Amino acid sequence: MSRYTASEIESxxxxxxxxAAIFEAKPDQDKPKYxxxxxxxxxxxxxxxxxxxxxxxxxxxxxxxxxxxxNVLHPMGFDAFGMPAENAAMASGGHPKDWTYGNIDTxxxxxxxxxxxxxxxxxxxxxxxxxxGQQQALFxxxxxxxxxxxxxxxxNWDPVDMTVLANEQVENGRGWRSGALVERRxxxxxxxxxxxxxxxxxxxxxxxENWPAKVRLMQENWIxxxxxxxxxxxxxxxxEDITVYTTRPDTLMGASFVGxxxxxxxxxxxxxxxxxxxAFVAECRKGGTTEEAIETGEKLGxxxxxxxxxxxxxxxxxxxxxxxxxxxxxxxxxxxxxxAHDQRDFEFATKYDLxxxxxxxxxxxxxxxxxxxxxxxxxxxxxxxxxxGSAEQTGEEGVxxxxxxxxxxxxxxxxxxxxxxxxxxxxxxxxxxxxxVVHCDDCGVVPExxxxxxxxxxxxxxxxxxxxxxxxxxxxxxxxWRDCKCPNCGxxxxxxxxxxxxxxxxxxxxxxxxxxxxxxPTDLDAAKYWMNVDQYxxxxxxxxxxxxxxxxxxxxxxITGHLPEKSKEPFDALFTQGMVTHAxxxxxxxxxxxxxxxxxxxxxxxxxxxxxxxxETGEKVNVIPSAKMSKSKNNVVDPLAIIDAFGADTAxxxxxxxSPPERDVExxxxxxxxxxxxxxxxxxxxxxxxxxxxxxxxxxxxxxETHKAIRDVSAGVESFGFNASIAKLYxxxxxxxxxxxxxxxxxxxxxxxxxLMSPMTPHLSEAMWDLLGGExxxxxxxWPVADESLLVEASVTxxxxxxxxxxxxxxxxxxxxxxxxxxxxxxxxxxVKALDGGQPKKVIVVPGRIVNVVA
RNA sequence: GCCCGCGUGGUGGAAUGGUAGACACAGGAGACUUAAAAUCUCCAGGCCUUAGUGCCGUGCCGGUUCGAGUCCGGCCGCGGGUACCA
Numbered sequence: 001m002s003r004y005t006a007s008e009i010e011s012x013x014x015x016x017x018x019x020a021a022i023f024e025a026k027p028d029q030d031k032p033k034y035x036x037x038x039x040x041x042x043x044x045x046x047x048x049x050x051x052x053x054x055x056x057x058x059x060x061x062x063x064x065x066x067x068x069x070x071n072v073l074h075p076m077g078f079d080a081f082g083m084p085a086e087n088a089a090m091a092s093g094g095h096p097k098d099w100t101y102g103n104i105d106t107x108x109x110x111x112x113x114x115x116x117x118x119x120x121x122x123x124x125x126x127x128x129x130x131x132x133g134q135q136q137a138l139f140x141x142x143x144x145x146x147x148x149x150x151x152x153x154x155x156n157w158d159p160v161d162m163t164v165l166a167n168e169q170v171e172n173g174r175g176w177r178s179g180a181l182v183e184r185r186x187x188x189x190x191x192x193x194x195x196x197x198x199x200x201x202x203x204x205x206x207x208x209e210n211w212p213a214k215v216r217l218m219q220e221n222w223i224x225x226x227x228x229x230x231x232x233x234x235x236x237x238x239x240e241d242i243t244v245y246t247t248r249p250d251t252l253m254g255a256s257f258v259g260x261x262x263x264x265x266x267x268x269x270x271x272x273x274x275x276x277x278x279a280f281v282a283e284c285r286k287g288g289t290t291e292e293a294i295e296t297g298e299k300l301g302x303x304x305x306x307x308x309x310x311x312x313x314x315x316x317x318x319x320x321x322x323x324x325x326x327x328x329x330x331x332x333x334x335x336x337x338x339x340a341h342d343q344r345d346f347e348f349a350t351k352y353d354l355x356x357x358x359x360x361x362x363x364x365x366x367x368x369x370x371x372x373x374x375x376x377x378x379x380x381x382x383x384x385x386x387x388x389g390s391a392e393q394t395g396e397e398g399v400x401x402x403x404x405x406x407x408x409x410x411x412x413x414x415x416x417x418x419x420x421x422x423x424x425x426x427x428x429x430x431x432x433x434x435x436x437v438v439h440c441d442d443c444g445v446v447p448e449x450x451x452x453x454x455x456x457x458x459x460x461x462x463x464x465x466x467x468x469x470x471x472x473x474x475x476x477x478x479x480x481w482r483d484c485k486c487p488n489c490g491x492x493x494x495x496x497x498x499x500x501x502x503x504x505x506x507x508x509x510x511x512x513x514x515x516x517x518x519x520x521p522t523d524l525d526a527a528k529y530w531m532n533v534d535q536y537x538x539x540x541x542x543x544x545x546x547x548x549x550x551x552x553x554x555x556x557x558x559i560t561g562h563l564p565e566k567s568k569e570p571f572d573a574l575f576t577q578g579m580v581t582h583a584x585x586x587x588x589x590x591x592x593x594x595x596x597x598x599x600x601x602x603x604x605x606x607x608x609x610x611x612x613x614x615x616e617t618g619e620k621v622n623v624i625p626s627a628k629m630s631k632s633k634n635n636v637v638d639p640l641a642i643i644d645a646f647g648a649d650t651a652x653x654x655x656x657x658x659s660p661p662e663r664d665v666e667x668x669x670x671x672x673x674x675x676x677x678x679x680x681x682x683x684x685x686x687x688x689x690x691x692x693x694x695x696x697x698x699x700x701x702x703x704x705e706t707h708k709a710i711r712d713v714s715a716g717v718e719s720f721g722f723n724a725s726i727a728k729l730y731x732x733x734x735x736x737x738x739x740x741x742x743x744x745x746x747x748x749x750x751x752x753x754x755x756l757m758s759p760m761t762p763h764l765s766e767a768m769w770d771l772l773g774g775e776x777x778x779x780x781x782x783w784p785v786a787d788e789s790l791l792v793e794a795s796v797t798x799x800x801x802x803x804x805x806x807x808x809x810x811x812x813x814x815x816x817x818x819x820x821x822x823x824x825x826x827x828x829x830x831x832v833k834a835l836d837g838g839q840p841k842k843v844i845v846v847p848g849r850i851v852n853v854v855a
Numbered sequence: 856g857c858c859c860g861c862g863u864g865g866u867g868g869a870a871u872g873g874u875a876g877a878c879a880c881a882g883g884a885g886a887c888u889u890a891a892a893a894u895c896u897c898c899a900g901g902c903c904u905u906a907g908u909g910c911c912g913u914g915c916c917g918g919u920u921c922g923a924g925u926c927c928g929g930c931c932g933c934g935g936g937u938a939c940c941a
Contacts, residue, residue, distance in 0.1 A: 042941050082941065155939070166939040214859060218936075221858050291937050295856040325856095329938095344856085420938095427939060502941070540860080541935060578861095579935080658867045658879070664860095664934070671867075671880055678879090681894090727869075727878040799874040804922045806874050807908095844921055850873040854921050 004683035006647020006676075006763070013766040014115055022066070022780055023117045025073040027529045034070040035530050036062045037510055039538030039546070043078045043125070045103035047110040050539070052639045053655040054577055057722065058537050059116045060656070060759040064717050066117065067758070067783040073530050075513040076111070076118045078104050080127040081432045082502045083166060089468035096431040096468075097459060100127055110640060114648045115762050117779070122516045126505035131512065132433040133454025134521040135504065139436060140447050141560040147193050150445065153424050154263075156289050157185035161471045164428040170288045184285040189426035189498070190435060194552045198223055198418040201551055210573035212662075215543045222544045224419025229403050230332065231412030233258055233308035236317065242266065242308060245331035245417060249406065250398030251338035253385035254359035256349055258308055258320045259301075259335045263328035266320075270304060277302065277322070284324040299348050300324040311411045323348065329421045339372065346372035359385045360398070423549060425501045430457070430466070430474045432499030440486035440493040449487045455495070473497055506546055507553035510536075510570060511563055522562045531564065536571040539579060547574070575720055578664035646676040649761035653679060656722040656760055678730070679764055682753070685737050686768040689750040692743035699745040704790050705735045706749045711786040713756045722760070729757060747772055752784050800825050801852040802834045810851075818845045825851040 017023065027033075038058035041051055055076075062074040085096035104125055111118075124131050142148045156165040158175035164187075169176045194201075202223045205216045229249035232241030242258060260267055262284040270277040280302040287293050302322045310316035318336070325344060326335060339349035340358040349356050358373070360381040375381055377395035386393065387401045406412030426435065434455045436448035448455055458481040460466065466474045475481060475497040486493035508521070514530040515523035538546075554570040557563040563570075642651045654675040709732035716725030736749050751772045758765035758778045769778035793814060798821070800808045807830040812821055822843050825831060831840075834855050842854040 039941095044941095079941065084940080164939075167937095168940045218859055222936090222938090224858095289939080292856070295937090297856095423938080429939085501939070503938095506941085539935090539941095541941085543859080544936065545938065546941085660868080663868095674880060677893095684894095723868075723878090730878055797874090801873080801922070804873095804920095809874075842921060844873090846873060850922085852873075852921055 004680040004764070006649060006679075009767045010113065010115060010647055010649070010763040013763045014112075016766070016777065017115075017117075017779065020777065020780075022777065023072075023074065023119050024121055025071070025075075025119045025530075027526070028071045031069060031071040033073065033530060034062075034065040034535075035073040035514075035533045036065065036535045037075065037513070037533045037537070039536070039542060040077045040079050040506070040509060041107065042082060042084070043080050043100055043103040043107050044084065045106050047107055047639055049639050049655065050579060051111075052114065052651055053661075054537060054539070055111070055114065055116055056652045056655055056760075057575070057577060057661055057720070058535075059114075059118075059652075059762075060717060060722060061535055061537075062117045063759040063762060063779060064783065066779065067755070067781065069782070072117070073513070074116075074118055075122040075516075076116070076120070077123050077509060077513065078107070078125040078127075079502065079506050079509070080104065080125040081132075081499075081505055083429065083431070086429060086431045086468060093469075095459070095465055097127070097457075100125070100431075113643055114652065117762070122513055124509075124512065124516050126433075126502075126509065127431075129454045129456050130517075131509075132505070133456075134512070134518075135433050135500070135508070136436040136448070136453045136455060137450055138508065138521050138557065138560070138562065139500070140450060140453075141562070142192070142556055143437075143447055145556075145559055147196075147556050147559070148190060148425075149193065150188055150190055151422075152186045153189045153191070154184045154186055154285075154289050155189075155428070157183045159183060163471050163473075167288060167290050170290075170293075173287050173293070181286055182288055184287070184289055187426070187428075189424050191422040191424050192552065192556075194423045194549070195418060195420055197552055197555060198225070198420045200555070201420075201548065202418075204551070204569060208569060208571075208574070211571075212574065212576055215540075215547065215574060215576060218543045219548055222420065222548065225416060226419070227403075227414060227416050228331075228399075229406055229412050230415045231311060231406060233311065233318070233336070236307040236309060239266075239306070242320065242334050243332045244334045244336050245415070246336060248338065248341065248395070248399065249402035249412070250383075250386060250395060251341050251359045252310075252312065252336070252402060253387075254338040254340045254357040255310060255318060255336045256339050256345070256354045256357060257337050258318050259323040259326050259337055259348075260304075260320060261326040261328040261333040262322055262324060264322075264326075264333045266304070266306070267322050270322075277304070280322065284322070294325060294327070297324070299344065299351065301348060301352050303352075311406075319354075321352070330419060331417055341372055341374055343372040343374060357385065359383065423501075423503075423552070425504055426498040427501055428473050428476075428497075429499050430468075432502060433505060434475070434499050435496045437496045438484055438486055438493045439496065440488060440491060442491060443486055443488040443493075445496075446486055446488045446493070452487070475499070503545060503549050504553075507549045508557060510550070511554075511557065511567070520562070522557070524562070524564065527562075527567065528564045531567045531570065533571045535573045535575065537575045537577060540576040541579070543576060547571070575661070577661050578659070642672050646672060647679075647763070649679055649764045650676040653726070653761055657726040658723055660723050661720050678733075679761060681737075682733055682757070683764060683768065685733065686750045686754065686771055689736075689743070689746040690771045690773070692746055694743055696740045696742035696745070698739060699741045702736070702739045702741040702745050702749050705732065705739075706752050707786045707790045708732075709756060710752060710784045711791060714783070714786070717759060725756075726760070729753070732756075754778055755781060755784055796848055798825075798848075799850050800828055800831065801850060802831060802855055804852060807831070807834065814848070818847060821845050821847070821851060825853065 036058050038054050058074065062072050066072045080100050085100045088094065088099050089096050126132060139148065156167065156170050158165050158178055158180055160178035160180035161175055165175055165182060170182050173182055174180060175182055202220060202225055205219055208216060226247045228245055228247040230243060230245045232243050234241055242260065244258065262281045267281060271281045284300060287297055304320045304322060306320040307317045308320060310318060326333065337345035337348065338359065339345040339354065339356040346356065360383045375395060377399065380392050380394050382392050383398060386398055387405050403414040407414060434457060436453060436455045438446045438448060440446050458478055461474070461478050468474065482495050482497060484493055484495050485491065510533050511522050511527060511531065515526035550570060554563055555568050558565060558568050639651055650672060654672050657675065709728055712728040713725045716722060716728065732753060736746065736753060739746060750768065751774055754765040754768035754772065755778055762779060765778045774781060795811055796814050797809050797811045799806050800810060808828050810824055810828060812824060822845050826840070831853050840853050840855055844852040
């Protein structure tokens with residue numbers, strides 16, 4: 001009998017699929033279309049287990065849909081712009097383009113053996129001139145519709161390297177290469193007007209029923225709609241009013257001071273006038289630009305000397321402070337602080353000795369405040385300085401009362417604000433899509449003409465490869481690329497040297513897949529046929545930015561005529577898989593030459609003497625469990641080793657089994673071998689069934705078990721319960737192995753087993769199908785349907801509980817009525833004993849489930 | 856800091872508010888074999904000098920319920936996001 005040899009089977013059937021071209025997607029009006037998409041990878045050059053898990057899940061869906069009669073689009077590409085390529089060029093020479101395309105070749109080579117049902121003919125990379133040229137065309141169309149504009153924004157600035165840093169390049173407030181303290185600096189940059197769509201992006205979330213609730217909630221919080229009061233504080237020096245926005249106007253009588261952002265116009269004016277203010281503002285601008293850095297950094301304040309009057313009491317003066325934790329981007333960049341009811345204001349007031357005036361009290365509590373009292377808006381509190389007398393109100397009611405009063409008296413108005421800021425897309429980098437505009441001394445900022453697209457990245461500089469060892473953006477110092485003619489007046493002009501955020505690249509690739517070679521960004525007919533993405537699969541780490549930006553882009557593309565109306569929400573269903581995690585191994589004894597932590601690969605370390613050590617040097621290693629697999633942390637497991645040893649089906653089976661798809665999975669090497677053993681066993685069982693002859697017993701029972709397996713495995717596949725499907729397949733395999741049924745019955749059951757396994761282990765299933773005389777390819781054979789009449793059970797076993805604890809069980813006919821079941825239960829030995837002749841207080845009978853006797 | 860998620864045996868995990876630990880990994884015992892590998896069968900949450908089907912048990916504390924891993928409140932721990940990583 002032939003043995004299971006994965007390498008032979010897998011190459012044989014991959015070739016068969018390719019020859020039959022069954023995964024090439026062509027529009028077909030006679031079949032329902034199904035577009036399944038996994039988030040495309042960054043071409044790091046190394047396929048890791050997270051990729052394998054992600055693509056295998058998508059492949060299970062795609063293959064199941066193919067078998068259930070759908071016309072499936074299942075494409076793959078690469079999110080190929082971005083900093084790692086430039087970092088690599090800086091670290092070890094070479095060119096980002098060569099590095100990236102080399103990695104893409106490597107990754108395609110690593111992916112092909114997995115046997116994914118991908119339409120490779122549609123593959124592209126976002127760094128293809130063809131792709132980013134179309135992206136430039138989109139940019140120009142957006143510009144024309146007013147969806148793009150320029151304004152100032154802050155970036156992380158490294159004063160030693162004289163370059164902009166990404167947040168990840170800022171470590172503890174210092175530049176990762178230079179070690180210099182990072183500053184916030186303002187540059188003029190391009191922005192997408194995503195904030196115009198705040199309300200729509202928020203309300204449309206309700207329609208995304210097949211998205212995880214947690215992703216919708218995360219986006220809702222991110223968009224951050226709030227209702228509040230906007231009003232002006234009058235300056236005692238006669239200057240222009242300071243407009244503030246507050247979500248808690250009910251605390252206005254507890255106001256202690258007015259705070260403005262260091263980037264507020266008043267602060268900027270003072271900065272120009274006073275060296276002291278300039279020094280303070282400069283201090284505020286030290287540190288990174290991330291929300292986290294600003295929130296967790298030390299709270300700093302500076303009393304400007306400006307005084308304002310309280311809107312409800314002209315004799316009440318409040319000081320105006322510049323505070324480093326106030327963001328210019330949110331609200332009006334100015335607040336009033338009520339330290340009694342805001343923890344941050346409380347700390348600030350305590351530090352700078354400002355008054356703390358309670359507005360309301362906890363109806364249940366007493367004593368002076370030692371920290372801010374911050375009840376939720378739904379909680380009832382007793383107002384002592386509110387707007388509705390001393391009534392007990394919820395915060396919500398208090399806010400409404402305050403807004404009503406302000407509007408009635410005409411000194412303020414209720415407004416809605418959003419946390420969502422416009423999307424800054426400018427990056428001061430080389431390896432990205434050039435922003436297709438020209439700066440002309442006479443005409444200003446001029447869009448490139450579409451016929452001049454693509455504005456391609458220059459590969460050389462004066463005939464030599466671009467030098468990435470010099471700090472700064474190579475495009476900035478590339479005269480022959482930078483110098484151009486104004487598309488408007490024809491005079492000498494200069495190109496924009498900023499490139500686009502890589503999130504732009506990934507915000508429309510799903511649309512490009514529907515017509516990857518079109519000479520416009522999309523082909524509307526193809527988009528109408530294939531869109532929307534029926535099932536999108538990717539990591540939860542993309543829950544906010546990528547998915548929100550794509551939703552915005554789909555709307556912008558609809559407005560500019562590149563997508564149909566129905567594609568405003570481009571992803572009908574979303575599934576967020578968990579991450580594949582793995583322990584990190586940190587060298588505990590030394591750092592690298594730049595003082596940074598050294599991370600070791602799993603293969604480089606060993607466990608001994610109760611510790612973990614580097615094999616070669618014997619250095620001690622700190623083990624940090626369950627961290628996201630990340631290239632920079634060197635905790636990436638190589639799936640190719642498993643494929644080499646056991647074959648792709650084993651790797652696929654293994655990543656789907658055990659862990660539920662939405663949960664993180666900690667990678668451990670053990671288990672892959674066991675998966676392989678199981679697949680070998682399945683192959684052997686199929687081979688035995690194929691060779692079997694004669695009659696047996698229990699054909700009907702095997703048939704019933706087969707149909708149960710069809711029902712349960714199908715349900716698992718349809719609901720992303722792949723681990724549940726696999727558990728059922730184990731069970732069904734055991735049943736088949738032990739069955740005494742006749743040859744014909746066993747062969748039919750084994751064929752069903754091959755079909756049910758085919759989305760997960762497609763090669764093995766083809767081999768089994770072939771062995772058992774199945775017609776054609778199992779990949780295209782119609783998916784089996786469970787016969788309901790075979791699934792009905794005649795009797796059911798009910799547990800009997802006494803006071804909620806299991807004390808026995810009874811087996812009764814499935815349809816026995818409740819009274820009859822109760823009678824039987826009360827006659828049960830354990831119940832009789834427990835009642836000891838008395839009457840039960842209560843008997844609960846849940847048909848088909850349980851009986852609980854309360855004694 | 857803020858937002859989101861997760862926490863069940865030695866391990867991965869199962870369980871529409873209804874028998875906690877399905878299915879598997881690692882482990883143990885046995886069968887087959889000259890032997891090994893492979894394969895097959897069985898055992899397996901913890902506790903106890905009472906081995907009962909007894910008590911305890913789903914991160915911790917409390918609540919709702921006839922009944923809570925599941926729902927609610929409060930903690931603790933871990934992970935993700937935090938707008939220039941992708």
